[in-house]
Amino acid sequence: MRKADVSQDRQRYLVKCGKPYDHCYALIPPATPRVLPQSAAMHTQLQKAHEALGNLRSRAAILPNADLITRTLARREAVQSSQIEGTKTNLPELLEYEATLGQDGAPPDVTEVERYVHALAMGQKVLDGEQGRRAINIDLIKGMHRALLEKAPARLRPGDYRDSQVWIGGGRIEDATFVPPPPEAIPGCMEELETSMLQYEPREDEFGTMSIVAQLAVAHAQFETIHPFFDGNGRIGRLIMPLMLAAEGYPPLYLSGYLLRYRRAYYDVLANVQLQGRWDAWVTFLCEAVVRSVETSMGIAKDLNGIHDEWVKALSDVKANSAVHQFPRLLLGRPVISVTHAAEVLGISFVTANNAVKIMVERGILSEPKARRNRVFHATRILERLERE
Structure with missing residues (x-):
């Protein structure tokens, strides 16, 4: 990171790195902004994003099977957020790992993606305590980071925060695209960031209220600029956004699918905030991510419920007390299952679950992609829909 890469107004936030990098500069971010200058284009995009969130809230309130679809979308988010960081695990691999409890082993990245699921679940559980935005604090962020990096090298x-200087991009600090604050500045x-934005409340001396989408943009960019951990900063930063929305009463909304698809632009607009303080392009980009993610989320929910209803109809000739009738709904939340796992979740015997799975395979609802020690079955139509934008 060259001094010339940093805008004139941000150069005063540059500090010398400690040894052995005391010939280089790091940037301590300015105070978290609570007001952003809005262009006409940015104002329009913020309005569209808020309309989309309002539609999401009203439609989700009457959505059938919302809890199970949300469970599946959370796993899709874990895969896509991790893929932004370069992991290769896909959604079926994660779901197979969960369905077999890892007994068949896993591709190298899948346990890392599963830990993202645990970190997200931890955040959601804390929010269930009805503390609102007060629940989104440093302790929660550190706890999610601990869950995300469980079993990682000490x-x-x-x-815990990093205790030495790091940089982003380039093999050497001299070639870095960005150098975040020295470790002593992180706390x-x-x-x-916690008091100003994560737990945002309007202040008496402020005119107006910052919109929730603008809050998401500021919180994520500021967190990535601080870069408080050695690893996992991008994933934790993306976890913060759906939790902030949930704390404001919105249904779960996951943005990583859009951010993955436009990863280069995502990195570029964030870098412009970090080095130049250019908020307009980043906020506009995130607004578009919100709008498109709402469309994707509701489209998936509609289609999955449609698939569920088709399966219910296709199984209508099976005797009414058969366990097979529990499977269409089960598969919305667990589109990859093993017989053992299905029996456990549904509270039925292995034999009963096995007989139901046989019927589901015969009807073409489930397929067995490959033979393995712990047999798994895919609800192919659901998986195909989740993979399609």
């Missing part, structure tokens, strides 16, 4: 300090930066 040098990565799961749940103060994070405390300021």
Whole structure:
């Protein structure tokens, strides 16, 4: 990161790195902004994003099987957010790992993606305590980081801030695209982010209220600029956004699908905030991510419920007390199952579950992609829909 890469107004936030990099500069981010200058285009995009969130809230309130579809979308989010960081695990691999409890082993990245699921679940559980935005604090962020990096090498300090200088891009710090704050500045930066934006409340001396989408944009960009951990900053930063929405009473909305598809633009507009303080392009980009993610989420929900209804109709000739009738709904939340796992979730015997699975395979609802020690079955239509944008 060259001094010339940093805008004139941000150069005063540059500090010398500690040894052995004391010939280089790091950037301590300015205080978290609570007001953003809005262009006409940015104002329009914010309005569209808020309309989309309002539609999501009203439609989700009457959505059948919302809990199970949300469960599946959370796993889709875990895969896509992790893929932004370069993991290769796909959604069926994660679901197979969960269905077999990992007994068949897993591709190298899948346990890392599963830990994202655990970190997200931890955040959602804390929010269930009805503390609102007060629940989104440093302790929660550290706890999610600890869950995300469970079993990672101790040098990565799961749940703790980094204790040495890092940089982004380039093999050497001299070639970095961005150098975040030295470790001693991290606690103060994070405390300021917590009070100013993660737990945002309007202040008496402020004119107006910052919109929730603008809050998401500021919180995510500021967190990525602080870069408080050795690893997992991008994933934790993306976890914060759906939790902020949930704390404001919105249904779960996951943005990583859009961010993955436009990853280069995502990195570029974030870098422009970090180095130049250019908020307009980043906020506009995130607004579009919200609008498109709402469309994707509701489209998937509609189609999955449609698939469910088709399966119910296709099984209408099976005797009414058969366990097979529990499977269409089960598959919305678990589109990859094993007989053992299905029996456990539904509270039925292995034999009963096995007989139901046989019927589902015969009817073409489930397929067995490959023979393995712990047999797994795919609800192919659901998986295909989840993979399609």
